[in-house]
Amino acid sequence: MKIKAIIVDDESGGRRLLKKLCNRYLSDKIEIVDECNSVASALISIKEKNPHLVFLDIQMPDENGFELLSQFENIPFEIIFTTAHKEFAIEAIRKSALDYLLKPINFQDLKTAINRLESVLEKKLNTNRYQLLAENLSQPTSGKQRIAFPNKTGFEIIHINQIIFCKSDGSYTFIQTTEQQHYTSKSFKEVGELLESEINFLKVHRSYLINTEYVKNFKSDVYVLEMTSGDEIPVSDKSFNKKELIDAITK
Template sequence: MIKAVIIDDEINAQDLLEKTLNRYFPNKFNIVEKCNSVDSGVLAIKKYEAELVFLDIQMPEKNGFELFKYFEYIKFEVIFTTAYNQFAIKAIKRSALDYLLKPINHLDLAESIKRFENRNKGNFAHKKLSLLLENLNVNDQNVSKIAFPTIDGFELIHSNQILYCKAESNYCCIKKIDGITKTVTKTLKYVEEILPATSFIRIHKTYVINLNYVVRYNKINKEVELTNGEKLPVSFRKEEEFINAILQNN
């Protein structure tokens, strides 16, 4: 059984999550302790050598992100639980970490558990959580590297290395300025949401481009040319927004 710790200052939220886990995932989790603060959570994780931590972000004395200051090396996986805070959610996504919105739905929980079981095969927890702490301390424009989920694990790419992103069914291909293409196991919509909005824009249902690498726009052909010579289509619906973004970017 997977040793899990629940950290949440709301007793009702603790109990509901425990009951949901026991009901939908019988004999899979051993909830070794339920804690109502970061400090008690740290003690429980170390005492039981927890493999998975369900961590609330908003707590009165210390927020959930402060938990990681107490570990020199992080061996456990984390699923964040939160009711709001869009900035934190974006930082969590950029670090290839998982989160659940309260009230927690058992279907969303099942998806998170599935991802936990798949990624638990490789020990990426420390890298992802270190990246999260970096991204929490910068604004959207100065975001650190982004962890993009791949079939093998995740790929760390700085946003300024990305030329454009292309939809490939439920996956997404990321074309870098060095010519290398990486396949990400997320949709273009997901990738678009975690990229800095100041530099990236959707120009077509298939493409999101980095405005910093635009060379010219052909209004007749409705094509944008990038620094590597590639020409990508701009849809009629996206043209005005794209032109405005180019003017603002310069």
């Protein structure tokens, strides 16, 4: 089954390039069934065409791509956002396990996004990631934000402020929260990028990222942090001297 897709972008050049990439390189996987230059025209097209996927431009003159989502109580299609700017919204999109493409769009990024989309459609994942996106957009700097972490069966939604520490585990990442343990297929580097903007998170070792709110004790003789969970986290003495570490975990 081919993925039926609609492109929503006010710039004709952007629509033309994306359609050209899909037709030239991904014609066996995706069919562009319509192009729209506004939210209003996209609403009409979506009702008529019933697409599996919408490529949605974030910033359009006098309107925002997110306004399209607010028109649906339950969003019946997948979305890949497109944008020319790395703005705050990108963080909310990533934390909701949704895809985006930076303009000018290149084939490799597009191919990767479509491959991920196929996996989502095959598993018929029902996690409401669009509701999660709306929540994270409304509170971009709040510890109340949640992240959708992919795992073997779909996604787990985790509150950022409940994460005690993250540990690299090969191609996976172990996450200890105040409630339970989790494994995600996101790499330690990817998890770090999602959490690096949060003020309480600190990378203390090449394999460990901690939430400083849950530090119980610093054993300075062995350079180990004891967390409220009882776990002991090694600290790289090459990254911090004692004063720098104490300042970082008590700020």
